[in-house]
Amino acid sequence: MDPRVTLLLALGDDELVIGHRHSAWTGVAPHLEEDLAFSSIAQDEIGHAVVWYGLAAELAGEEGVRELAPRAPDGGDRVDALGLGREPGGYRNAVLVERPNGDWGYTVARQYLYDVADDIRLMTLAGSSWQPIADATGALRREERYHLLHARTWVDRLARGPVDARAHLSGGLAAALAEAPGLFEAPPGEDALLADGVLPVAFAEQHARWLAVVTAELTALGLDHVLTDGGVHAAGGEFVATSSGELLAGDEPDAAPAAGNGGLGGRHGRHSADFTQVWEELTGTYRAYPGVRW
Numbered sequence: 001m002d003p004r005v006t007l008l009l010a011l012g013d014d015e016l017v018i019g020h021r022h023s024a025w026t027g028v029a030p031h032l033e034e035d036l037a038f039s040s041i042a043q044d045e046i047g048h049a050v051v052w053y054g055l056a057a058e059l060a061g062e063e064g065v066r067e068l069a070p071r072a073p074d075g076g077d078r079v080d081a082l083g084l085g086r087e088p089g090g091y092r093n094a095v096l097v098e099r100p101n102g103d104w105g106y107t108v109a110r111q112y113l114y115d116v117a118d119d120i121r122l123m124t125l126a127g128s129s130w131q132p133i134a135d136a137t138g139a140l141r142r143e144e145r146y147h148l149l150h151a152r153t154w155v156d157r158l159a160r161g162p163v164d165a166r167a168h169l170s171g172g173l174a175a176a177l178a179e180a181p182g183l184f185e186a187p188p189g190e191d192a193l194l195a196d197g198v199l200p201v202a203f204a205e206q207h208a209r210w211l212a213v214v215t216a217e218l219t220a221l222g223l224d225h226v227l228t229d230g231g232v233h234a235a236g237g238e239f240v241a242t243s244s245g246e247l248l249a250g251d252e253p254d255a256a257p258a259a260g261n262g263g264l265g266g267r268h269g270r271h272s273a274d275f276t277q278v279w280e281e282l283t284g285t286y287r288a289y290p291g292v293r294w
Helices: 003-023 032-068 078-084 104-125 131-159 163-177 180-184 190-196 203-220 225-229 274-288
Strands: none
Touching: 003 032, 003 078, 003 104, 003 190, 003 274, 032 078, 032 131, 078 274, 104 131, 104 163, 104 180, 104 203, 131 163, 163 225, 180 203, 203 225
């Protein structure tokens, strides 16, 4: 398979799944404004997934999409097929984005860590030698700027708030940090992507840049203790995850993937048990009514 397709699926799957998770706050967020904010962010993320799936569908062609999405009906929309027609093991999202929302502290922490990572990924891809992916980053970065502002605002608000709010944020950060390296797990074919300039900077280096930003910002808020609680070992810029939920396939240790590792996580189709619930919700209507157009 063209490694560009694998990269695009990883990008799209992250956006689709975290968008789905964000949408669950609609109607139950702590404030009416947050009902609207998270609904809007969720809609944006799913729209970004459509952009990445569209590029992947063009590259893969009809036969490639059929191979990737055996559940897709004949003659159906190829973007929908990639987003909703694959088996669970065919998805390439990081494990972090498939986890349940938990409390507000965890959701804010995950959004912050994810959106810092996404900002770095988009900045990197803006310099891609493959023009379609470079061009796509422009509009996405403009929208993601507001997502990141929203996340940083809430991290600052909770960090400077009452003791209970700070405790919930600290716990959420420690939990999310343990799995955040999976956002930078190298997908299959990274070497070819680097050689062609499609990927200007290796995921391990992107991870180091992300770690520098997160470390500086959390330290400024007096939250540097969560870096250790979440499994960060700052010496040498290394970030080693300490624990996560059990992955569905294989006998590897119960640990989230470190950035650039050999394929313990979602970029290689390995997911937690939580993904089953996400997949069933996301694809339920598509599977129940194949080929229906709304």
